[in-house]
Amino acid sequence: MAVRQPTRKKMYKTMQGRLVDIEKMRAVNENVQAVGNMNVNARGDVLGKGGKVVKTKAEVMKQYYQTPKGKAQDVPNKKVQKSTPVAQSISQPTVQQVKTINPMSDTADQTTTADKSKKNKKGIDAALDGLE
Numbered sequence: 001m002a003v004r005q006p007t008r009k010k011m012y013k014t015m016q017g018r019l020v021d022i023e024k025m026r027a028v029n030e031n032v033q034a035v036g037n038m039n040v041n042a043r044g045d046v047l048g049k050g051g052k053v054v055k056t057k058a059e060v061m062k063q064y065y066q067t068p069k070g071k072a073q074d075v076p077n078k079k080v081q082k083s084t085p086v087a088q089s090i091s092q093p094t095v096q097q098v099k100t101i102n103p104m105s106d107t108a109d110q111t112t113t114a115d116k117s118k119k120n121k122k123g124i125d126a127a128l129d130g131l132e
Contacts, residue, residue: 030042044057
């Protein structure tokens with residue numbers, strides 16, 4: 001019958017040769033506010049004014065897993081876009097708007113064959129057209 005040894009705590013040795021128990025340090029400082037802009041402590045509890053716990057980590061995780069992710073909605077969210085008249089007047093030329101001049105032809109504003117083929121393609125074919 002083999003005698004089982006108790007599990008040892010993992011001790012870390014610093015550069016100066018001191019031994020540090022990280023797990024003990026985490027347990028002692030779990031109520032201290034964490035550094036950053038999330039307003040949480042080391043456990044993950046949401047903190048309010050004065051460092052008081054507003055939501056525990058369990059409540060945050062429960063709320064996260066109750067909200068559905070990736071489901072399609074029946075009615076899309078319509079956002080009202082406010083635009084200025086200056087923004088509407090300035091536009092960048094697109095590939096379809098740029099015309100090329102063919103010196104062999106008598107008409108100067110013919111589109112290239114690449115532009116014609118882009119007009120016929122739809123969906124994934126149009127998106128993958130320029131990639132090679």
